[in-house]
Amino acid sequence: MNGKEVCELLEKKQYRILKESFADMNEVDLAELLGELPEKQMIMAFRLTGKEEGAEIFSHMEPREQQILVEAMTERELKEVLDEMFLDDTADLLEEMPANVVERILSNTDADTRRQLNQLLSYPEDSAGSIMTVEYVDLKPQMTVKDALEKIRRVGIDSETIYTCYVIRNKKLLGIVTAKDLLISDERKTIEEIMETNIIKVQTHDDQETVANMIRKYGLLALPVVDREGCMVGIVTVDDAMEVMEDETTEDMTLMAAMQPSEDSYFGTSVLRHARNRIPWLLVLMLSATFTGMIITKYERAFEAIPILVSFIPMLMDTSGNCGSQSSTLIIRGMAVDEIHLRDVLKVVWKEIRVAAVVSCTLAAVNGLRILIMYGDAKLAVLIGLTLVCTVTLAELIGCSLPMLAKKCRMDPAIMAAPLITTCVDAAAILIYFAIATHLFSL
Amino acid sequence: MNGKEVCELLEKKQYRILKESFADMNEVDLAELLGELPEKQMIMAFRLTGKEEGAEIFSHMEPREQQILVEAMTERELKEVLDEMFLDDTADLLEEMPANVVERILSNTDADTRRQLNQLLSYPEDSAGSIMTVEYVDLKPQMTVKDALEKIRRVGIDSETIYTCYVIRNKKLLGIVTAKDLLISDERKTIEEIMETNIIKVQTHDDQETVANMIRKYGLLALPVVDREGCMVGIVTVDDAMEVMEDETTEDMTLMAAMQPSEDSYFGTSVLRHARNRIPWLLVLMLSATFTGMIITKYERAFEAIPILVSFIPMLMDTSGNCGSQSSTLIIRGMAVDEIHLRDVLKVVWKEIRVAAVVSCTLAAVNGLRILIMYGDAKLAVLIGLTLVCTVTLAELIGCSLPMLAKKCRMDPAIMAAPLITTCVDAAAILIYFAIATHLFSL
Numbered sequence A, B: 001m002n003g004k005e006v007c008e009l010l011e012k013k014q015y016r017i018l019k020e021s022f023a024d025m026n027e028v029d030l031a032e033l034l035g036e037l038p039e040k041q042m043i044m045a046f047r048l049t050g051k052e053e054g055a056e057i058f059s060h061m062e063p064r065e066q067q068i069l070v071e072a073m074t075e076r077e078l079k080e081v082l083d084e085m086f087l088d089d090t091a092d093l094l095e096e097m098p099a100n101v102v103e104r105i106l107s108n109t110d111a112d113t114r115r116q117l118n119q120l121l122s123y124p125e126d127s128a129g130s131i132m133t134v135e136y137v138d139l140k141p142q143m144t145v146k147d148a149l150e151k152i153r154r155v156g157i158d159s160e161t162i163y164t165c166y167v168i169r170n171k172k173l174l175g176i177v178t179a180k181d182l183l184i185s186d187e188r189k190t191i192e193e194i195m196e197t198n199i200i201k202v203q204t205h206d207d208q209e210t211v212a213n214m215i216r217k218y219g220l221l222a223l224p225v226v227d228r229e230g231c232m233v234g235i236v237t238v239d240d241a242m243e244v245m246e247d248e249t250t251e252d253m254t255l256m257a258a259m260q261p262s263e264d265s266y267f268g269t270s271v272l273r274h275a276r277n278r279i280p281w282l283l284v285l286m287l288s289a290t291f292t293g294m295i296i297t298k299y300e301r302a303f304e305a306i307p308i309l310v311s312f313i314p315m316l317m318d319t320s321g322n323c324g325s326q327s328s329t330l331i332i333r334g335m336a337v338d339e340i341h342l343r344d345v346l347k348v349v350w351k352e353i354r355v356a357a358v359v360s361c362t363l364a365a366v367n368g369l370r371i372l373i374m375y376g377d378a379k380l381a382v383l384i385g386l387t388l389v390c391t392v393t394l395a396e397l398i399g400c401s402l403p404m405l406a407k408k409c410r411m412d413p414a415i416m417a418a419p420l421i422t423t424c425v426d427a428a429a430i431l432i433y434f435a436i437a438t439h440l441f442s443l
Helices: A003-011 A015-024 A027-035 A039-047 A051-059 A063-072 A075-084 A087-096 A099-107 A111-122 A145-158 A179-184 A208-217 A238-256 A271-298 A300-305 A313-336 A342-375 A378-408 A418-440 B003-011 B015-024 B027-036 B039-047 B051-060 B063-072 B075-084 B087-096 B099-107 B111-122 B145-158 B179-184 B208-217 B238-256 B271-298 B300-305 B313-336 B342-375 B378-408 B418-440
Strands: A164-169 A172-178 A222-226 A232-237 B164-169 B172-178 B222-226 B232-237
Touching: A003 A015, A003 A039, A027 A039, A027 A051, A039 A051, A039 A063, A051 A075, A063 A087, A063 A099, A075 A099, A087 A099, A087 A111, A145 A179, A145 B179, A164 A179, A164 A232, A172 A179, A172 A222, A179 B145, A179 B179, A208 A222, A208 A238, A208 B238, A232 A238, A238 A313, A238 B208, A238 B238, A238 B313, A271 A300, A271 A418, A271 B313, A271 B342, A300 A418, A313 A342, A313 A378, A313 A418, A313 B238, A313 B271, A313 B313, A313 B418, A342 A378, A342 B271, A378 A418, A418 B313, B003 B015, B003 B027, B003 B039, B027 B039, B027 B051, B039 B051, B039 B063, B051 B075, B063 B087, B063 B099, B075 B099, B087 B099, B087 B111, B145 B179, B164 B179, B164 B232, B172 B179, B172 B222, B208 B222, B208 B238, B232 B238, B238 B313, B271 B300, B271 B418, B300 B418, B313 B342, B313 B378, B313 B418, B342 B378, B378 B418
Parallel strands: none
Antiparallel strands: A164 A172, A222 A232, B164 B172, B222 B232
């Protein structure tokens, strides 16, 4: 079924057919489908979804669509949706809605939920606390396996996951029991006997990227979050970790291409917003590049004497920029997946120096030979070869060290990527090139 | 505990202490720790791990380390490890080992396992079939919930996940039952009554990136894989999907920086291998950039007449390169996360044209004004402004269309990123620049 068909069926008041097809569809697909409809039809179609599915569909919709729906809902409808939603999704919703909608949502939740929501909203953006959910299964150490299974049966429907249960005494996390452990253990055993006490956990203020990396590294379905006193406050589930991984990657790539990251999708971002995300860095880089131009002006007489010198500028700029961007990409990515740490800085520099030696000599040899064959000018070949060796080595050193420096200064290393590094390296390449040229040709 | 402490304890033959600390550690951490030890100590330490943990630790080690261990193991030890390993991990192992080790591994598995391994290894690289596992819980539709729970108790220990069970009749996948459904349903109900028949699944030949995107999009713990006849052949679990996401991102970023992707980590890759991954594209781009140089040579007389023209070359090259790389990054990423499709090509082009209009006019205005103030030359300001408008627009169009063209030709769009686009755009920028200059200044 596509958006047009839904509109037609709504037009013809074929509500029963729609209801039945909706019931057969996955909630994620339904959210996408409803998002394609015009406002009025979206509201009508949403009312045809089941009560439980409604909340899930709502959770998967875009903020703009959620706002339209909230504004169209009666108080009772809103309360029904909110009751079925998980708290972390409600917290996400509150962050996106304008003040009047937030007020209406809060007035439709009970005091206890409001307190929990406020707590969730108080954690810094992109921290473990801000992405966790507080709905998990908690067990007591003295419970038997049978008790635990009964508890899951009772509360399971309201928990994000029942597959990892948390053993808690006085708010402290003592151990973890998986549903698998419960299913394959003797029913009379106590939780204390079967629980795993060697627990992997994070703190509320840990970065969401760290959380996602841990879930991936250890292959977990959920990761417990504790506060500074070691009290259990929530869990992050693997599906949220996957979303974090995707968002962080998109953010890194966007930054690496010198853009402000956008919260929305490509098509969901307006033309003006796209332009606003792209212009600031372009301006900074454009004005910085004029410095490279000024350096060239300084050597005006050199290329007046030997005009061919100018024709090598693009090649030198591009090659050194590419080399710098290769190194910086590897380091930025290595740090993002927790493979390269700040303490490795010397190891990285030493590795890049050796790689640069091989790369720069190869490029110098190939290009030197080309020039020798094409122009038959040995001096020119030496000039280009020597310049390549120097600029490529410098570019790889700048490329590997700037991202680590950024990390050291608690900035996002992804900023120190191709565009910025190219601009730095360009100026250096031109300086080195003309310095060697004036020397070799005694200009 | 770190590598040095382990070596010391081994030296002192404190095996009991080591065994106890190993038993308390997570298998992933242990694999990392053992990987840091010298060969001999690694083999000794590995023998101190428990039988079940041993296989898991082994699965998490690097291929180089796995080879050392396999070569040191007796036939009995090897068989024990292989018996405990999941088949998808064994298949991965076989892909990495040299022929003689592969032979030894295969001779220690039974005929049935060998047949399954051969099947797994026959799927194309990076396909759903190549990352799936064949160890899952299958149920029959007429079973009761109680029967199903008993089956899980019996076979659960050997399955990758017990949380999603697959209902199968005549090899065909009829439905899905989660462990949660089983736990909260009446024990006397049949599987047929509670199973979900609206199944999200993939085919063996689907790309692994598609698989990971589906698991993320629908928040699944496992995704069933069927063959061309619709028969169930395996499942992909969420932990493997996370690894795929990470590998695919690293591969994309590496390609986008004009490097051959490496299978190993940054430090795990040798200097020569690093150089070999980086040189080919650098050479291609370097030689292509000489064309831009040749174009400049053609306009030798223009910059002999007005030498200041040369000083704007770096700024024009950098700016158009950056604009092209911004567009291409957004499109490459959008296609990777399944937000932008080939059918959207006109929508993309239209969006980029409008963004380019805003961006190019802003840059042209700022730079034109700067030149007017610094040089007081209106003609020069118009030249640079006009060139920026043309090159930026062209760069964004090239940037957004080349990745889509690559996808259309079934190539990886990530190749059409900053370095290649910069080189294309550079030549165009210089051509446009001198064309406008000769016209304006009637050179």
